[in-house]
Structures are given as C-alpha cells and as structure tokens.
Amino acid sequence: MTQHRVLVVDDEEAARYSIGKALEAAGYAVEVASTAGEALKIQESFNPDVILTDISMPEMNGIQFIQQLRARPLPPPVIVVTASHTYDIAVQSLRQGAADYLTKPFDLEQLRNSVRRAIERRQLKLENLEYQRELEEKNRRLQEAEEMLRKHALELEERVQLGTQALLETELRYRELFNLANDAIFTVDAATGQILEANLQAEKLTGYSGEELSNMKVQDLYSKQELERVAKFESELAKAGCGCGVTGDIPFRTRDGQRIVLNVSCSMIEMNARQVINLMGRDVTAIREVEAELARYTQELEQKFEEKKKQLLQSQSQLVQAEKMAALGSLVAGVAHEINNPLGSINANNDILALAFRKVQDFVRLHPPGDGTDAEQELDEIRSIGKEALQTNRMACDRILKIVRSLRNFARLDEAERKKADIHEGIESTITLVAHEIKGRIRVTKEFGNVREIECYPNQLNQVFMNMLVNASQAIEGEGEIRIRTWEQDNTVRVAISDTGKGIPAELYSKIFDPGFTTKKAGLGTGLGLSICLRIVQDHGGRIEIESQVGRGTTFTIILPVEGAPERKTND
Amino acid sequence: MTEDNYRPTILIVDDEEMVVTSLRNLFRLQTDYHIVTYNLPEKALEDAGKVMVDLVITDYLMPRIDGISFLARFKEIQPHAVRVLLTGYADKENAIKAINHVGLYQYIEKPWDNEALLMVVKNGLEKRGLLRALEKKIAELDQAHTSLKSIQTELIKAFM
Numbered sequence: 118m119t120q121h122r123v124l125v126v127d128d129e130e131a132a133r134y135s136i137g138k139a140l141e142a143a144g145y146a147v148e149v150a151s152t153a154g155e156a157l158k159i160q161e162s163f164n165p166d167v168i169l170t171d172i173s174m175p176e177m178n179g180i181q182f183i184q185q186l187r188a189r190p191l192p193p194p195v196i197v198v199t200a201s202h203t204y205d206i207a208v209q210s211l212r213q214g215a216a217d218y219l220t221k222p223f224d225l226e227q228l229r230n231s232v233r234r235a236i237e238r239r240q241l242k243l244e245n246l247e248y249q250r251e252l253e254e255k256n257r258r259l260q261e262a263e264e265m266l267r268k269h270a271l272e273l274e275e276r277v278q279l280g281t282q283a284l285l286e287t288e289l290r291y292r293e294l295f296n297l298a299n300d301a302i303f304t305v306d307a308a309t310g311q312i313l314e315a316n317l318q319a320e321k322l323t324g325y326s327g328e329e330l331s332n333m334k335v336q337d338l339y340s341k342q343e344l345e346r347v348a349k350f351e352s353e354l355a356k357a358g359c360g361c362g363v364t365g366d367i368p369f370r371t372r373d374g375q376r377i378v379l380n381v382s383c384s385m386i387e388m389n390a391r392q393v394i395n396l397m398g399r400d401v402t403a404i405r406e407v408e409a410e411l412a413r414y415t416q417e418l419e420q421k422f423e424e425k426k427k428q429l430l431q432s433q434s435q436l437v438q439a440e441k442m443a444a445l446g447s448l449v450a451g452v453a454h455e456i457n458n459p460l461g462s463i464n465a466n467n468d469i470l471a472l473a474f475r476k477v478q479d480f481v482r483l484h485p486p487g488d489g490t491d492a493e494q495e496l497d498e499i500r501s502i503g504k505e506a507l508q509t510n511r512m513a514c515d516r517i518l519k520i521v522r523s524l525r526n527f528a529r530l531d532e533a534e535r536k537k538a539d540i541h542e543g544i545e546s547t548i549t550l551v552a553h554e555i556k557g558r559i560r561v562t563k564e565f566g567n568v569r570e571i572e573c574y575p576n577q578l579n580q581v582f583m584n585m586l587v588n589a590s591q592a593i594e595g596e597g598e599i600r601i602r603t604w605e606q607d608n609t610v611r612v613a614i615s616d617t618g619k620g621i622p623a624e625l626y627s628k629i630f631d632p633g634f635t636t637k638k639a640g641l642g643t644g645l646g647l648s649i650c651l652r653i654v655q656d657h658g659g660r661i662e663i664e665s666q667v668g669r670g671t672t673f674t675i676i677l678p679v680e681g682a683p684e685r686k687t688n689d
Numbered sequence: 690m691t692e693d694n695y696r697p698t699i700l701i702v703d704d705e706e707m708v709v710t711s712l713r714n715l716f717r718l719q720t721d722y723h724i725v726t727y728n729l730p731e732k733a734l735e736d737a738g739k740v741m742v743d744l745v746i747t748d749y750l751m752p753r754i755d756g757i758s759f760l761a762r763f764k765e766i767q768p769h770a771v772r773v774l775l776t777g778y779a780d781k782e783n784a785i786k787a788i789n790h791v792g793l794y795q796y797i798e799k800p801w802d803n804e805a806l807l808m809v810v811k812n813g814l815e816k817r818g819l820l821r822a823l824e825k826k827i828a829e830l831d832q833a834h835t836s837l838k839s840i841q842t843e844l845i846k847a848f849m
C-alpha cells in the first residue's frame with residue numbers, strides 16, 4: 118500500500134509537532150510548514166494527498182492559503198484546523214473549498230478519521246477525474262469515427278452517383294454496339310430457343326424484321342437440310358455449360374430461302390434465374406466458299422505432287438536399274454566376248470567332226486582295207502583334222518568352263534549376303550572376265566599380300582574391282598600395265614589398282630565419282646562406274662583414295678575394314 | 690568360175706589359236722582353197738607381199754593392231770583381196786563403220802555359223818574371180834591392142 122502524504126501547516130510549533138506525530142503514528146508521511154508561503158512551496162515538491170492548515174496565521178491566513186492553493190491544478194483537499202470555535206470561519210473555509218474542519222482541541226481519532234475521509238474523497242475524485250478523461254477520450258474517438266463514417270458515406274454516395282451514370286453510359290454504348298455490330302447478335306432463351314433480342318445486322322442477314330424475329334425461335338433460322346451440324350454444335354454448347362464460349366459454323370436459311378453460313382460464337386449465361394444464350398454470328402459464306410475452293414486446289418496440288426513424286430521415284434528406280442545395267446553391260450560384253458571364240462570353235466569343230474566322220478565312212482566303203490596308197494594319205498589327213506578338232510574342242514570347253522566359273526564367282530549369286538571372303542578370289546575372277554579388254558595389250562601384274570578374309574558382300578566388291586579394271590584398261594591407250602597390289606594395314610585390307618594410263622587431272626578427283634560424269638565417247642561410258650564403286654565401298658565402311666599424274670598413270674586404292682561396316686541396311 | 694584349175698588362197702588372221710585351227714580345218718575339209726593362217730597380225734603384214742591372197746578373214750579384237758587397221762594396211766599391199774571381218778558382240782558398230790572405210794566385203798559375227806561363213810567366202814571368191822576374169826580380159830584387150838598397133842606399124846612400114 119502506498120503511504121499517503123500529509124502536509125501540516127501551523128505557526129505554532131507545538132501544534133505542528135503533536136499533529137505530525139499523531140499522523141506519523143497512523144502511518145502517514147508527514148511534512149510540516151510554519152507559514153502558508155512555505156507550505157505553498159512544499160506543496161509543489163511534496164505533492165501531499167491532504168493538507169491540514171491552521172486558520173489564523175501571520176502573513177497569510179488559512180482562508181487565503183486555500184484560495185491560493187485552489188488556483189493550482191488538482192489541489193489536494195484541505196482540512197482546516199481552528200482554535201476559535203466559530204461557525205463563521207467554518208462556513209467560510211468550507212465555502213472556500215475546505216474538505217473538513219477540526220476544532221481544537223480535537224482528539225486523535227477525530228483527526229485520523231478526517232484525514233482518512235479526505236484522502237478517500239480525493240482518491241475518488243482523482244479516479245473520477247481519470248474516468249472522466251477516459252470518457253472524454255472515448256467520446257473524442259467516437260466523434261472521429263463518426264466523422265470518418267460520414268465522409269465514407271459521402272464518398273459512396275458520390276460513387277454511386279458516378280456509377281449510375283457510367284452504367285447508363287455503358288448501356289447506351291452497348292446498345293449502340295449491339296446495333297452497329299457487323300456480326301448478327303441474338304439473345305435466345307436456352308430452354309425454348311425463343312429469340313429475345315436481335316440486332317440490326319441480325320435482321321439484315323436473315324432478312325427478317327426485328328418484329329418478325331421477336332416472334333421466332335432460333336431453330337427456325339437454321340438450314341433444315343443440315344440440322345445434324347446444328348445438333349452437334351448445340352450438344353457442344355450444352356457440354357461447355359454456363360460461362361463458356363463455343364464457336365463453330367452453322368448454316369442458316371434467310372427469309373428468301375438463301376443458304377448462308379455464319380461462324381457463330383455462343384455462350385450461355387444465367388439471367389434472372391433462367392438460362393439465356395448469347396449468340397454472335399458472322400457471315401462467312403463467301404469465305405467458306407473460297408476456303409473450300411482453296412482446299413480443293415490444295416488437294417489437287419497434293420495429288421499432282423504425289424504424281425510427280427511417283428514419277429521421280431520411278432525415274433530413280435530406272436536410274437538404279439541403269440546402274441545395275443551399267444555394271445551388267447560391261448560384264449555381259451566381257452563374257453560374250455570371251456565365250457564367242459570357244460563357242461565358235463566348238464561349233465565349227467562339230468561340223469568338222471561330222472564331216473570327217475562321213476568322209477571316213479565313205480572312204481571305208483570305197484576303199485576296203487589295204488587298198489591304194491593314195492587313199493591312205495587322205496585318210497591320214499582326215500584323222501589329223503579330227504584329232505585337232507577334238508583337241509580344240511577340249512580347249513574351248515575348258516575356256517568356257519573357266520569363264521562360267523569366274524562368272525559364278527564374280528556374281529556370287531548364291532552368296533548375295535554378307536560373309537567372310539577372300540578378296541583375291543574376286544580379283545582373279547574379275548581379271549578373267551575383263552580379259553577381252555586387256556588381251557595382249559596390257560600386262561597385268563599381281564602382288565597379293567597376306568591378307569585376312571574380310572566381312573563383305575563379295576559380289577558387290579567384285580563389281581568394284583571390275584569397274585576399276587575396266588576404267589584402268591580404258592585409260593591405257595595401246596600397250597601398258599595394270600598392277601594390282603593387296604596388303605593389310607591398320608585393320609584394313611587395301612587393294613591398289615594402278616595403271617599406266619592417261620591419268621586424271623587433280624581438279625577432277627571429286628567429279629569422277631559423280632553419277633553420270635564421264636569423259637568417254639557417247640556409247641562407251643555411262644559415267645556410273647565410279648559412283649557405284651564409291652557407294653559399295655562406303656556401304657562396306659571403307660573409302661577410296663586416288664593418286665594420279667596426268668600422262669603417267671593412276672592408282673585407285675580401295676580401303677576396306679576387315680570387320681566390315683558396323684551396321685548395314687538391308688540390301689536392295 | 691572362169692578358171693577351172695585355179696586354187697584360191699585364203700588368209701586367216703586371229704589371235705586365238707583355237708579359232709584359227711577350227712577355221713583352217715573347216716576349209717580343209719569343205720573346200721580345196723589354199724589356206725594361210727596367222728596368230729599375229731603384224732607377222733601377217735610382214736609376209737603380205739609373199740603370197741597373192743584372194744580373200745582375207747581377220748578377227749577384229751586383237752592386241753596391238755585391230756582388224757580394221759589390219760585390213761586397211763593389207764589393202765595397201767594387196768588391194769584386190771576380198772576383205773572379211775570377224776567381229777565380237779560388242780564390235781559390231783565399229784565393223785559397220787569400217788565397211789566403207791576399208792572397203793569391207795562382209796562382216797561375220799562371232800560365234801560364226803559355218804555354212805554362212807563358207808557361203809560368204811564362196812561369194813567373195815566368185816566376185817574376186819569375176820574381177821580376175823575382167824582383169825584378164827582387159828589385159829588381153831590391151832595385149833590385142835598392142836599387137837594391133839604393132840601390126841599397124843608393120844603395115845605402115847610395108848606400104849611406105
């Protein structure tokens with residue numbers, strides 16, 4: 118509990134002392150002053166809860182003191198202590214605002230009670246004051262709030278006013294747009310299809326007046342022949358539900374029976390508890406016609422393109438065919454040439470033997486054994502002719518056999534698939550087949566190294582060897598030499614075909630591999646030979662190198678990996 | 690044939706021994722022609738002046754000298770010999786070109802047909818025979834002319 122403070126003012130020291138002591142004993146903090154002036158000073162610093170003052174004092178009496186004190190803020194209650202037991206003073210002091218008065222002599226009990234009451238009252242008063250201040254504060258706040266509210270209300274009102282105007286303007290603008298729009302706009306009752314509203318363009322497009330439209334249902338406007346299209350569209354719209362737009366072409370029928378296509382955007386909204394469809398349509402009849410025309414044209418073009426493509430493919434396949442023929446042509450020419458001589462000989466010898474046989478028979482008939490000497494000589498000649506014919510035939514047959522074997526070996530028709538093969542076999546066969554190109558004119562030297570068998574398509578490689586050998590022999594005018602060397606290097610097998618021919622200028626190195634590039638006379642070369650070679654070698658994962666000196670000769674080196682190409686598409 | 694006992698000479702040139710042998714034997718059995726054969730065209734040309742040849746058959750495809758060049762050169766030495774070319778499958782075009790160039794009588798494709806070959810040769814020899822007869826007539830006329838001239842000279846001499 119806080120200790121209450123009491124200021125005792127009395128010009129009599131004894132009185133001050135006794136009162137002070139009594140109050141201190143009662144638990145109060147006490148200060149004393151001998152004059153009113155002093156008391157006023159102390160009051161400021163001590164801030165007593167209650168002041169006890171004597172009335173009759175020099176300089177300033179008690180009444181004056183109270184008056185002075187009252188001028189101060191929150192003056193403490195003053196209890197007047199007076200010796201003169203006069204009603205007059207009591208009344209005067211009370212009027213001046215004294216809280217109580219005690220008449221000397223008073224007992225201590227009286228003093229304590231009076232002080233306690235005064236303090237309590239002051240306490241109450243202070244509290245009251247506090248409450249009042251709070252109340253005032255609340256009041257102030259309330260007023261502020263009220264003010265704000267009022268302002269808000271004002272603003273709102275203003276806004277509402279503005280809003281209403283804007284709404285009016287919007288409505289006006291919307292009307293304007295509604296009627297100005299280049300698109301036909303309908304508002305339709307979703308349940309019945311009843312047209313609720315239609316703009317000018319809607320009237321213009323359909324040919325019906327606004328009056329007529331307002332009595333119609335939207336389905337009356339659809340083209341009757343194409344209702345399934347409409348149905349599809351409507352189901353889409355239903356699926357989309359409220360608030361979602363759906364777009365599509367719908368065929369309409371105008372008042373005078375003309376078919377028009379509207380590209381329609383629709384959305385369903387809820388208005389006054391019923392579903393309403395907003396439908397906006399643009400006349401796309403002409404556009405769609407143009408589009409259809411375009412589509413037809415495109416299709417036509419595509420068809421033409423397909424045809425052209427087919428033609429191209431065809432000519433491509435013809436080219437492939439030509440490539441095959443190019444390789445084959447050389448082969449056929451070679452084989453035919455090589456077979457001509459033995460075949461002609463066998464044919465001649467058949468006749469010769471038949472004739473010889475007949476002559477011998479005639480001879481035997483005309484000349485029984487041991488006849489004339491002249492005849493013996495004739496018989497000997499026939500015999501020698503027959504013997505020669507038989508010998509020649511044997512040779513001719515051997516030759517044909519060798520050629521056919523080479524041919525089979527070359528074509529390897531029975532082995533068109535990838536396998537391990539010795540390239541030397543292929544080279545040998547090829548040499549036999551191009552013998553007619555080389556015959557007598559060109560010396561062929563072989564320097565075959567010790568090479569492994571390689572993973573390859575032997576028949577295709579033979580084609581390469583043949584093209585190269587034919588090229589080499591054709592590059593040599595008159596006599597010359599073709600050298601074929603083989604060796605293994607860096608896991609590749611290499612075949613170098615060198616000739617002593619006319620050579621190739623360096624600027625042609627890349628060109629000679631182009632399909633169709635030839636420097637040979639028309640009819641002699643198709644120009645496909647090397648392009649075929651390159652493709653085959655590349656298919657085998659290999660490459661071809663050229664080294665040439667114009668006027669001295671050329672070396673083509675075919676480089677093939679021993680294990681073949683890593684992977685290969687199927688052979689066509 | 691104008692001459693009964695005339696034995697025509699035929700020259701055969703082909704680098705293939707078996708072809709030469711077969712042709713030689715064919716003619717030996719079927720005809721009484723005198724047959725001369727060569728494997729090397731240059732050798733044949735070397736000897737070209739030695740024997741009078743009525744008809745020459747040569748292969749087209751031969752090392753160093755092809756049949757057409759051979760015939761061209763042979764023609765310079767013996768212009769009267771009838772020229773026949775044996776050609777392979779691929780050489781036909783060249784042969785046709787050569788018909789005018791070397792005055793080819795006929796070309797025969799390999800593998801040849803024996804009867805056809807014999808016929809071509811027989812006809813060729815007949816032509817050659819007619820030419821020979823004509824030559825002979827001309828020579829005779831020349832001769833007659835010359836003798837007439839000399840008689841005339843004699844006569845002029847006698848009357849002068």
Ligand SMILES: Nc1ncnc2c1ncn2[C@@H]1O[C@H](COP(=O)(O)OP(=O)(O)OP(=O)(O)O)[C@@H](O)[C@H]1O
Pocket residue numbers: 443584588589592616618619620621629630634635636637641642643644645646647648671
């Ligand atoms: N060994 C070579 N010496 C000189 N030139 C060559 C040699 N090989 C090719 N050529 C040149 O390359 C060209 C193209 O050759 P490629 O084999 O592709 O066609 P081609 O031989 O002309 O015709 P094809 O092969 O159809 O008979 C030849 O025309 C030739 O000019």
Ligand SMILES: [Mg+2]
Pocket residue numbers: 584587588642646647
């Ligand atoms: Mg070629």
